[in-house]
Amino acid sequence: MIGNERKAAAKKSFSMATVLATAKKLASKITTLHLAVIFVIASIFLAYICVAPPTDLPNWPLYRINTRIWQSLERFGKHVKPYHLRVLTSASQHFESRVLFLITYMDVPDHLHNAGKPLSCEELKTLIDEGNVEPVNLPYLCRVLHAASHFDFLVEAEEHKYELSELGKYLVKSHPKSLNGYVQMIAGDEAFIIATALSRSIFTGNSGFKETYREELLEHLKSDLSFQEIFDRGMADNARLVAPAIIADYPSFGSCKHICDIGGGVGSFLYSVLEYYVYGIKGTVFDLTDVIDGAKKFLEEKSVTHEKISLHTGDFFKNIPEFGCDCYILKDILNNWSDEASNVILNNLFAAVARGNRVLIIERVLHTGGAAEETFKTQMDLTMMAFNPSHSRLRTEEEMYFLLEQSGFVEPQTYPTRAGYSIIESFPDKKQT
Ligand SMILES: C[S@@+](CC[C@H](N)C(=O)[O-])C[C@H]1O[C@@H](n2cnc3c(N)ncnc32)[C@H](O)[C@@H]1O
Numbered sequence: 001m002i003g004n005e006r007k008a009a010a011k012k013s014f015s016m017a018t019v020l021a022t023a024k025k026l027a028s029k030i031t032t033l034h035l036a037v038i039f040v041i042a043s044i045f046l047a048y049i050c051v052a053p054p055t056d057l058p059n060w061p062l063y064r065i066n067t068r069i070w071q072s073l074e075r076f077g078k079h080v081k082p083y084h085l086r087v088l089t090s091a092s093q094h095f096e097s098r099v100l101f102l103i104t105y106m107d108v109p110d111h112l113h114n115a116g117k118p119l120s121c122e123e124l125k126t127l128i129d130e131g132n133v134e135p136v137n138l139p140y141l142c143r144v145l146h147a148a149s150h151f152d153f154l155v156e157a158e159e160h161k162y163e164l165s166e167l168g169k170y171l172v173k174s175h176p177k178s179l180n181g182y183v184q185m186i187a188g189d190e191a192f193i194i195a196t197a198l199s200r201s202i203f204t205g206n207s208g209f210k211e212t213y214r215e216e217l218l219e220h221l222k223s224d225l226s227f228q229e230i231f232d233r234g235m236a237d238n239a240r241l242v243a244p245a246i247i248a249d250y251p252s253f254g255s256c257k258h259i260c261d262i263g264g265g266v267g268s269f270l271y272s273v274l275e276y277y278v279y280g281i282k283g284t285v286f287d288l289t290d291v292i293d294g295a296k297k298f299l300e301e302k303s304v305t306h307e308k309i310s311l312h313t314g315d316f317f318k319n320i321p322e323f324g325c326d327c328y329i330l331k332d333i334l335n336n337w338s339d340e341a342s343n344v345i346l347n348n349l350f351a352a353v354a355r356g357n358r359v360l361i362i363e364r365v366l367h368t369g370g371a372a373e374e375t376f377k378t379q380m381d382l383t384m385m386a387f388n389p390s391h392s393r394l395r396t397e398e399e400m401y402f403l404l405e406q407s408g409f410v411e412p413q414t415y416p417t418r419a420g421y422s423i424i425e426s427f428p429d430k431k432q433t
Contacts, residue, residue: 057244057245057248057418060418063418067370067372067373068370070372071370071371071372074372075371094192095147096151097187098187098192099144099147099148099151099153100148100151100153100171100183100187101183101184101187101188101189102144103144103145103148103153103154103168103171104171104180104183104184104187105184105188106128106136106141107127107128107131108124108128108145108148108154108162109164109168109169109171109172109173109180110172110173110174111124111127111128112124112154112162112163112164112168113164113169113172113174115127117163118157118158118161118162118163119161119162119163120160120161120162121138121141121142121145121160121162122138124141124145124162125138125141128141142160145162148162148168149162149165152165152167153165153167153168153171154168155168171183177240177241178237179237179241180233180237181230181233181234181236181237182233182234182237182238182241184230184233184234185230185231185233185234185235186234186383188230190227190230191386191387193208193212194207194208194209194211194212194386194387195208195386196208196212197209197211197212197386198211198382198385198386201385201386205390206390207385207386207387207388207389207390207392208385208386208387209386209387209388210389210390216388216389217231217387217388218288221290222290225290228290228291228294229294232265232266232291232294235265235266235268235332236265236266236268236298237268238332239265239268239269239272239331239332240268240269240272241419242417242419242420242421243268243269243272243273243419244272244419245417245418245419245421246269246362246417246419246421246423247272247273247276248417248418249415249416249417249418249419249423250360250415250417250423250425252358252425253273253276253277253281253327254277254281256281256326256327256358257280257281257282257326257327258281258282258283258284258323258324258325258326258327259273259274259281259282259283259284259325259327259328259329260283260284260286260323260325260327260328260329261283261284261285261286261329261331262286262316262320262328262329262330262333262345262349263286263287263316263330263331263332263333264285264286264287264295264329264331265285265287265291265294265295266285266291266294266295266297266298266299267283267285267295267298267299267304267309267311268298269329269331270283270285270309270329271298271299271302271304271309274304274308274309282307282308282309282310283308283309283310284309284310284311284312284323284325285309285310285311285312286312286313286314286316286320286321286323287313287314288313288314288315289313292311292312292313295311296311299311316333316345316348316349317341317344317345317348318348319348319351320345320348320349320351320352321352322352322353322354323352325353325357326354326356326357326358327357327358327359327360328349328352328353328357328358328359328360329360329362330345330349330359330360330361330362330363331360331362331363332362332363333345333361333363334346334361334363334395334400334403335363335364335380335384335392335393335394335395336384336387336388336389336392337388337389337391337392338389338390338391338392339391339403340391341389342403343403343406343407346403346404346406346407346409347407347408349407350407350408350409350428353428354428354430355428355430355431356427357427357428358425358426358427359404359409359425359426359427359428360423360424360425361400361404361423361424361426362421362422362423362424363394363421363422364377364380364394364420364421364422365394365395365396365397365400365414365422365424366394366395366396366397367396367397368397368414368416368422369420373420376420377394377420380394381393381394397414397422397424400412400424401424404424404426408428408429408430409426409427409428409429410426410427410428410429411425411426411427412424412425412426413425413426
C-alpha cells in the first residue's frame with residue numbers, strides 16, 4: 001500500500017516537474033511582442049463575447065461561454081459587494097422596477113427615439129403632456145429621469161439631457177424586440193397591487209389576484225378589457241422575443257404541416273414560426289373569445305390571411321377540437337395551472353390528437369439552466385403565485401414527463417433552447433385503428 005502511495009507521489013511530482021520545466025522553457029521563448037499579440041486577441045475575444053447581446057443568438061458554444069461569463073461576473077459581484085449593501089439594494093429593488101414602468105408608461109423611450117437627439121426634462125414634459133389630460137409634475141419627472149439614468153435605462157448625455165441607453169432601446173414600441181408591453185404587464189400598477197397581496201397569499205395559499213379582486217385573473221380580465229390588452233401585449237412581446245431561439249433550436253417545426261397553438265394568445269408565437277417557414281405550413285390559434293378578438297387585430301396588422309392562420313374560440317377545459325393539425329403547441333400554458341387542471345387540458349389534447357401527431361410543451365423548465373437563469377425562473381415562479389390560481393407553478397423535467405405520461409403521451413424528449421425555454425416533445429400512445 002505504502003509502496004503504491006510513494007509511486008503515485010513520485011509520478012505526481014514527476015509530472016509537476018515536467019509541466020514546470022515545459023512552462024519555463026516556453027516562458028523563456030515568449031517575447032513582449034508575443035504577449036502583446038496574445039493580449040490583443042484575448043481582449044477582442046472577451047469583448048466580443050461579453051458585449052455581444054445574448055438576444056443576437058450567438059451559436060451554442062459562444063452562447064454557453066457568454067452565459068457562463070456574465071453569470072460568473074454576477075456571482076463574483078455578489079461576493080465582493082458588502083452584505084449590508086446587498087440587503088439595502090434588495091429592499092428597495094421595486095423602485096427600479098417602478099422607474100422602468102414609469103418611463104415606459106409616459107412614453108419617454110418613444111419620445112427620445114422620435115426626437116433622435118438628447119432631450120431635457122422640460123422638453124420631455126412638453127411631449128408627455130401633449131398626450132395626457134393631466135400634466136406631469138416637472139420636479140418629479142426630472143427625478144424619475146435622473147433615477148432612470150442611474151438604472152441604465154437612459155443616459156445623461158449632457159447636463160440634464162437624456163438619451164436612450166442600449167437597454168432603453170428595448171422599450172421603444174417599434175423596436176423589433178420591443179419589451180414595452182412586457183414591462184407594462186410585469187411592472188405595471190396592476191402587477192404591483194397583486195404582488196402586494198402576497199403578504200396575504202402566504203397565509204391563504206390564494207393567488208395575489210384572488211386576494212385583491214376576489215376573483216382569478218381570467219375572470220378579472222373579462223371585466224377589465226384595458227388590462228386584458230396590457231396582458232395580451234405583454235405575452236406577445238415575450239413570445240416574439242423568445243421565438244427566434246425556439247425556432248432555431250427546434251428545427252423539426254419545419255416538418256409540421258399544420259400547427260395548432262392551443263391557448264396561443266394573439267398568435268404572436270405562431271406568427272413568428274410561420275414567418276420563418278414561409279411556405280408549406282399553416283396554423284391555427286385556439287383561445288378564449290376576448291383573446292381571439294385581439295388576435296384578429298394583431299394578424300390584420302401583420303396582413304396575415306385566414307388561410308395562413310385561422311382563429312378559433314373555445315375552452316381547453318371543455319374540449320379541444322382536432323382541427324386536422326399534425327403539431328400541437330402548449331406554450332406557457334401548463335405553468336399557469338395546478339397538476340389537476342393540467343391533467344384536464346392534457347386529457348382533452350390527447351382526445352384531439354391523432355396517432356403520430358406531435359405535442360410540444362414549450363415553457364421554462366426548472367433546473368435546466370445556469371444559476372442566473374434559475375434565478376429568473378424563481379422570479380417567474382413568484383409571478384405565477386401572484387397572477388395565477390394556487391398550485392400553478394414552474395415544473396422540473398421529471399414532473400412534466402409525469403404529467404404527460406398520466407394523460408397517455410409517450411416518448412418525451414426535451415430540447416433546450418437559447419431562450420431559456422425548453423421544448424418537451426411527445427406523442428400520443430394510440431393504437432392504429
Ligand atoms: C400565459 S398566456 C400564453 C399565451 C401564448 N401561448 C404565449 O405563449 O404567448 C395563457 C393563454 O391561455 C389562454 N387560456 C386560458 N384559459 C383558457 C381556456 N380555458 N381555454 C383556452 N385558452 C385559455 C389565455 O387566454 C392566454 O392567452
